[in-house]
Each structure stands twice: as C-alpha cells, then as structure tokens.
Amino acid sequence: QKEVEQDPGPLSVPEGAIVSLNCTYSNSAFQYFMWYRQYSRKGPELLMYTYSSGNKEDGRFTAQVDKSSKYISLFIRDSQPSDSATYLCAMSAGGYQKVTFGIGTKLQVIP
Amino acid sequence: SAVISQKPSRDICQRGTSLTIQCQVDSQVTMMFWYRQQPGQSLTLIATANQGSEATYESGFVIDKFPISRPNLTFSTLTVSNMSPEDSSIYLCSVEVPGAMNTEAFFGQGTRLTVV
Numbered sequence: 001q002k003e004v005e006q007d008p009g010p011l012s013v014p015e016g017a018i019v020s021l022n023c024t025y026s027n028s029a030f031q032y033f034m035w036y037r038q039y040s041r042k043g044p045e046l047l048m049y050t051y052s053s054g055n056k057e058d059g060r061f062t063a064q065v066d067k068s069s070k071y072i073s074l075f076i077r078d079s080q081p082s083d084s085a086t087y088l089c090a091m092s093a094g095g096y097q098k099v100t101f102g103i104g105t106k107l108q109v110i111p
Numbered sequence: 112s113a114v115i116s117q118k119p120s121r122d123i124c125q126r127g128t129s130l131t132i133q134c135q136v137d138s139q140v141t142m143m144f145w146y147r148q149q150p151g152q153s154l155t156l157i158a159t160a161n162q163g164s165e166a167t168y169e170s171g172f173v174i175d176k177f178p179i180s181r182p183n184l185t186f187s188t189l190t191v192s193n194m195s196p197e198d199s200s201i202y203l204c205s206v207e208v209p210g211a212m213n214t215e216a217f218f219g220q221g222t223r224l225t226v227v
C-alpha cells in the first residue's frame with residue numbers, strides 16, 4: 001500500500017463547477033498537508049497548506065484535513081479554464097521531514 | 112519564497128551518455144532536493160544535498176548513477192550517468208524555506224529528459 005493514494009484522473013468538469021480533489025494516506029505521523037498545482041511543462045507550485053485537522057480557505061480554494069479518517073480534500077469553487085492543471089497532494093511529519101507526494105490528479109476545466 | 116532556475120529545460124540524449132542538470136536559487140538555502148517525476152508516478156525524492164557535505168540518497172538511488180554537487184548555498188547540479196531509456200523522466204530541483212507554520216517547498220520548472 002502506498003503511503004499516499006490519489007486518483008490520477010483525468011477529471012473533466014465544465015467551467016463554473018465545484019471541483020473536489022482528494023487524497024488518502026496511511027502514515028499517522030503526517031501533520032502538514034499541502035496541495036501543489038503543476039501546469040504542463042512547469043514545476044509544481046505550492047497552492048495551500050494546512051496543519052493537522054481542519055479547514056483553510058483561500059479565495060476559491062478550500063483545503064480540508066480529516067486526520068481521523070486520514071483523508072484530505074481540495075475544493076475549487078467556480079472553476080475556471082485556467083485551473084486546468086495537475087494537482088498534487090503532499091504531506092510530511094513536519095520540520096525537515098521528507099515530503100511524500102501523491103501521484104497527482106489531472107484536472108481539465110472545459111469552457 | 113524562492114525563485115529557482117533550472118536548466119536545461121529539456122534534452123534528448125543517447126543511451127550511455129551523461130547529462131548534468133543545473134539548479135540556481137535566488138537566495139541562500141541550507142538544503143536542496145532533487146526529485147524525479149516519471150509518467151504515472153508520484154514525485155520521488157532522489158537525494159538531499161547540503162552544502163559542504165555528501166548528498167544523502169534515498170533508497171533505490173546511488174551516487175554512481177546520480178552524482179550531485181553542492182558547491183555553495185545557491186547552486187547544485189545533478190548528473191544522470193550512463194543513461195538508459197528507463198531514465199527518461201522529468202527531474203526537478205527543490206528548496207525548502209521557512210514558512211509561517213512549516214517549511215515550504217519551491218520547485219524549479221523541471222528538466223524533461225528523453226533517452227533514446
């Protein structure tokens with residue numbers, strides 16, 4: 001079993017839809033949870049991160065962490081074609097601990 | 112934040128040859144990381160490079176295949192040696208800088224390597 005599981009998609013949605021991206025994990029030591037966005041032919045860029053359980057909102061993006069279920073989500077409201085990218089979840093135990101990445105979900109928002 | 116310049120952005124190489132990838136950061140950082148991103152697979156850490164010491168390699172990666180240099184706090188290179196088609200991948204360098212709650216990782220744009 002992989003430490004981090006993420007559906008690779010692809011996921012196609014119409015413009016304006018609410019997108020839900022998810023990851024599950026098995027390592028209970030993970031404390032920091034991150035979402036990266038990677039456009040084609042570019043490196044990943046940090047989108048959001050949260051610590052422990054709870055929600056965090058930033059504009060159209062909301063990150064949720066449920067440590068009891070070992071499940072994290074990223075919601076994108078009012079999705080735009082410019083949101084089309086691969087979204088990678090990542091997590092670590094904190095500090096300089098190794099970051100473990102999901103495989104990435106490819107999202108396409110259709111105008 | 113940190114701005115990372117990585118080059119080359121892409122290359123097509125003959126099997127048996129070597130390619131050196133360069134990574135330049137706009138600020139001094141303690142640790143630099145090299146990742147591999149293969150199609151259909153998650154980002155995999157190759158090694159961690161500290162300035163002035165030997166790089167630390169992850170399981171499955173060895174120095175003879177992926178020698179790393181870290182001559183100063185803003186620069187590192189990764190060499191992919193004696194390449195085979197299985198080495199075709201995207202290679203990314205990364206740095207971590209202190210954030211509000213945790214260290215935050217920043218990535219270069221990647222080097223897309225094709226071995227023929």
